[in-house]
Amino acid sequence: MSPARPEPVQVVKQRRDAALAALSGGVPYIQYLGIGFERRGDELTAVLPFDDKLIGNPRLPALHGGVTAAFLETTAIIELSWQMLWPDIEAGALDPDRLAAGELPRLPKTIDFTVDYLRSGLPRDAYARARVNRSGRRYSSVHVEAWQDNRSRLFAQATGHFLMPPRDGG
Amino acid sequence: MTPxxxxxxxxxxxxxxxxxxxxxxxxxxxxxxxxxxxxWDARFVGDPETGVIHGGAVSALMDTCCGAAVMSHPASPGTTATLDLRIDYMRPATPGQSVRTTATCYRLTRTVAFVRATAWDDDDARPVATATGAFTVEGVT
Known part of the structure; x- marks a missing residue:
C-alpha cells in the first residue's frame, strides 16, 4: 500500500495565501496604512511602505510614533491570529471563499501594548516580525521587532498582551 | 500660563x-x-464587523497628545520624541463616536518627560484606554 500523495504545492500555497489575505485584507486601518504581509512557509514579515501621510516630525522627517505603534500592534495581532488559525488552515477546515467574503473567526484583542522607540523611523520602508512568547487559553504575550535598512538595527520593539477569543466548547 | x-x-x-x-x-x-x-472614520476601523476604531489609531492619537503635553510644559526647551509608551485598552471605542484624550506631563526633568493620558468616547465615566510614557526633552535645533 502506497502512502497518500502529498497535496500539490499550488493548492497548499493558494490556501495559505488566501487565509493570510483574508486576515489582513479585511481591516480598513491596515489598508489605510498600506501594511502588507510576506509569507515564507508559516513565517510572516510585515511591510510598511513609506508614505508622506505617515510622517510625524516634518523637520527630520521621521515616521510618526503612533504609526510605528500601529504597525507593531498590527504585526503582533496578525502573527498571533495566524498561529491560532494555522492548524485549521493546514487541515483545510477554513473555507478560503468564506474567509475572502469576510467571514473571519474571532480574533485576539489587545489588552496592553508597550512600544520601545529605539531610534527615529526614517522616511523609507519598514519591516516587522512578531514572536509569540506565550500562547495560553485566555492570554497571550507577543514580542515584536521592527527595522528598516539593517535587520540588526531595530528602530522599535514592543511587547503586548492579548485576550484570546473563546474556543468552541471551551 | 505660558502661551x-x-x-x-x-x-x-x-x-x-x-x-x-x-x-x-x-x-x-x-x-x-x-x-x-x-x-470616527470608516478608514480607521480595526474590526469591520463592528466598526470599532483600530487600537493603532487610538495609539497615534494618544502618542500625539502626550508629545504636545510635553512641548506645552512651561519648562520644556523645545521639541520631544517618544522613548516608550504603554497603552492599556479598557474597552472598544463606540463606533461612530469621536475618541477624545487628555494627556498630562506630570514631571519634566532636564532629559526626560513623564506623561500619562486617558482616552474616552462620549461616555466620560468609562475610559477607552489609558497610557503612560517617557519622552525625550530636546532643545529647538
Whole structure:
C-alpha cells in the first residue's frame, strides 16, 4: 500500500495565501496604512511602505510614533491570529471563499501594548516580525521587532498582551 | 500660563502630516496638559464587523497628545520624541463616536518627560484606554 500523495504545492500555497489575505485584507486601518504581509512557509514579515501621510516630525522627517505603534500592534495581532488559525488552515477546515467574503473567526484583542522607540523611523520602508512568547487559553504575550535598512538595527520593539477569543466548547 | 510654549506645541503638532491625515484637533493645550479629539472614520476601523476604531489609531492619537503635553510644559526647551509608551485598552471605542484624550506631563526633568493620558468616547465615566510614557526633552535645533 502506497502512502497518500502529498497535496500539490499550488493548492497548499493558494490556501495559505488566501487565509493570510483574508486576515489582513479585511481591516480598513491596515489598508489605510498600506501594511502588507510576506509569507515564507508559516513565517510572516510585515511591510510598511513609506508614505508622506505617515510622517510625524516634518523637520527630520521621521515616521510618526503612533504609526510605528500601529504597525507593531498590527504585526503582533496578525502573527498571533495566524498561529491560532494555522492548524485549521493546514487541515483545510477554513473555507478560503468564506474567509475572502469576510467571514473571519474571532480574533485576539489587545489588552496592553508597550512600544520601545529605539531610534527615529526614517522616511523609507519598514519591516516587522512578531514572536509569540506565550500562547495560553485566555492570554497571550507577543514580542515584536521592527527595522528598516539593517535587520540588526531595530528602530522599535514592543511587547503586548492579548485576550484570546473563546474556543468552541471551551 | 505660558502661551509661547503652547503656541509652539500647537504649531508643531498641527503641521504633522499624520495628525492631519487622521483628523486630530486640539480642544485644550497649555501648561503641560493637552486634550485632543479624533472623529470616527470608516478608514480607521480595526474590526469591520463592528466598526470599532483600530487600537493603532487610538495609539497615534494618544502618542500625539502626550508629545504636545510635553512641548506645552512651561519648562520644556523645545521639541520631544517618544522613548516608550504603554497603552492599556479598557474597552472598544463606540463606533461612530469621536475618541477624545487628555494627556498630562506630570514631571519634566532636564532629559526626560513623564506623561500619562486617558482616552474616552462620549461616555466620560468609562475610559477607552489609558497610557503612560517617557519622552525625550530636546532643545529647538
Amino acid at each position: 509661547d510654549k503652547a503656541e509652539m506645541a500647537r504649531h508643531f503638532t498641527e503641521s504633522i502630516p499624520h495628525v492631519k491625515a487622521l483628523g486630530m484637533a486640539f480642544t485644550h493645550l497649555g501648561d503641560g496638559e493637552a486634550s485632543m479629539r479624533m472623529p
